[in-house]
Amino acid sequence: MIQKTKEQFVELFGKEPLIVVSPGRINLIGEHTDYNDGFVLPAAIDKKIVYAIALNGTNQCNAFAEFNQEKASFSLDAVVPTPGWINYLMGVVATLQQRGYSVAGFDCVVAGDIPVGAGLSSSAAVEGGLVAALDKLFGYGLSRMEMALIGQQAEHTFPGVMCGIMDQFANLHGKKDQVIRLDCRSLDYEYFPFAFPGYKVVLCNSMVHHSLASSEYNVRRQQCESGVKAIQRLHPEVKSLRDASKSMLEEVKEELPAKVYDRCLYVIDEISRVQTATGLLQQGKLNEFGKLMYETHEGLSKLYEVSCPELDFLVSLASEREEVAGARVMGGGFGGCTINLVEADKVEDYTSFIRSRYQERYKKDPEIYVTTIENGVTVL
Incomplete structure (x- = not known):
C-alpha cells in the first residue's frame, strides 16, 4: 500500500513525497469514558491511513483520496467547514493556523485500509497523519500530545464531533504489543504489555455503518453533563463523572430523567x-x-444504548464459544465492530462460525479483521 500510494503521488504531482503511516486504533475497555475525564485502554493497530505528501509552492492544498478516486482542493485563505472527507484535512490546517503555525500549500494522496464507520477511528488516523506530516515538512517541533490535541480540536470544530482525546492519543502514542492506560483528565499514561501470544484480537464488522457525527453521540455527552450538574448541587467538588460515585448518583436519582440516570450509571x-x-x-x-x-457490552447496550441488534447478536454468538475470552461493541457504537479476544489456533473456526450464523440471520457477510498491536504514527 505504501509503494502504491507513493507511485500514485508521483503520477499525479510529478515529485517525490514524504510518506507517513497513521494507524487505526482498538480500545480494549473504557468506552465513552474519555469525555467524562475517565480512563481508557487503547492501542494502535495494523490497519492504517497512508499519506504521500509534498509542498507545492502555492497557497493551495490539493488532495486525492484513493478510496473513492476523488480530488479536492482548498485555498489557505479561506479554510472553512466543507462537506465530505476533505473536511478532516481542512480541520487540521485551520487548527494549526488558529494556533499560530504557518501552513503553505501542499499536495497529497491519502490511501488506507481502515474500514470507514467500523469504529476503528479512521478520522483520527486521517487527522494524526496529516498533523505529523505538516510538523515534519514545516519543522514545528510539536510533541505527540500537542499533535493529538490539534487533531481533537480539528474534529470538534470541523466535523463537529465532540470526541474525547482517546482516538487521537492512541493514534500518535501507540507502541507495538502494548496497550495504553490513559487518564483522560490529567493526560498521564502508562503502557501495559499485551502479552498473550495464545490469543488474537479479532474484529467483527456488523456492516452497519455508523457516523460519530450523528446527533446521538453528542446527545450522550450532554446527558452525562446534565447528570454532573445535578450531582454538583449536593457535591460541588464533583467536576465530571470521574469524580462521582454510585451513592452520589443515587442521591439525585429522583430528579434525573431515567435515561440520564442510566447513562451516568454506565459511565461510573x-x-x-x-x-x-x-x-x-x-x-x-x-x-x-x-x-x-x-x-461493558451489557452496559453499552442496555444503559448507554449505543449498540444495535446486529452488534448484540455478534456478542451473543461470542459468548457461546469457549475459545473467546471476551467480546463487546467497540468505538462510539450505533454500528461498526465488535472486538473479540480469541484463542489463536481457533480463529479460523471462530470466523467461519460467525460468518455462517450472521449470514443466516442478517443476509450479509460480516467483514472480519485479525489485527496486531503496532506503533503509532510513523514518518518514513
Missing part, C-alpha cells in the same frame, strides 16, 4: 472497570478481563 461503572482491567492484564488473567468486556 465503566471508569471503575478500566482500573480493575489493567490489574488483571498485569496478572495474566485474560479470562477475568474478558468477563469485564462482556459487562
Whole structure:
C-alpha cells in the first residue's frame, strides 16, 4: 500500500513525497469514558491511513483520496467547514493556523485500509497523519500530545464531533504489543504489555455503518453533563463523572430523567472497570478481563444504548464459544465492530462460525479483521 500510494503521488504531482503511516486504533475497555475525564485502554493497530505528501509552492492544498478516486482542493485563505472527507484535512490546517503555525500549500494522496464507520477511528488516523506530516515538512517541533490535541480540536470544530482525546492519543502514542492506560483528565499514561501470544484480537464488522457525527453521540455527552450538574448541587467538588460515585448518583436519582440516570450509571461503572482491567492484564488473567468486556457490552447496550441488534447478536454468538475470552461493541457504537479476544489456533473456526450464523440471520457477510498491536504514527 505504501509503494502504491507513493507511485500514485508521483503520477499525479510529478515529485517525490514524504510518506507517513497513521494507524487505526482498538480500545480494549473504557468506552465513552474519555469525555467524562475517565480512563481508557487503547492501542494502535495494523490497519492504517497512508499519506504521500509534498509542498507545492502555492497557497493551495490539493488532495486525492484513493478510496473513492476523488480530488479536492482548498485555498489557505479561506479554510472553512466543507462537506465530505476533505473536511478532516481542512480541520487540521485551520487548527494549526488558529494556533499560530504557518501552513503553505501542499499536495497529497491519502490511501488506507481502515474500514470507514467500523469504529476503528479512521478520522483520527486521517487527522494524526496529516498533523505529523505538516510538523515534519514545516519543522514545528510539536510533541505527540500537542499533535493529538490539534487533531481533537480539528474534529470538534470541523466535523463537529465532540470526541474525547482517546482516538487521537492512541493514534500518535501507540507502541507495538502494548496497550495504553490513559487518564483522560490529567493526560498521564502508562503502557501495559499485551502479552498473550495464545490469543488474537479479532474484529467483527456488523456492516452497519455508523457516523460519530450523528446527533446521538453528542446527545450522550450532554446527558452525562446534565447528570454532573445535578450531582454538583449536593457535591460541588464533583467536576465530571470521574469524580462521582454510585451513592452520589443515587442521591439525585429522583430528579434525573431515567435515561440520564442510566447513562451516568454506565459511565461510573465503566471508569471503575478500566482500573480493575489493567490489574488483571498485569496478572495474566485474560479470562477475568474478558468477563469485564462482556459487562461493558451489557452496559453499552442496555444503559448507554449505543449498540444495535446486529452488534448484540455478534456478542451473543461470542459468548457461546469457549475459545473467546471476551467480546463487546467497540468505538462510539450505533454500528461498526465488535472486538473479540480469541484463542489463536481457533480463529479460523471462530470466523467461519460467525460468518455462517450472521449470514443466516442478517443476509450479509460480516467483514472480519485479525489485527496486531503496532506503533503509532510513523514518518518514513
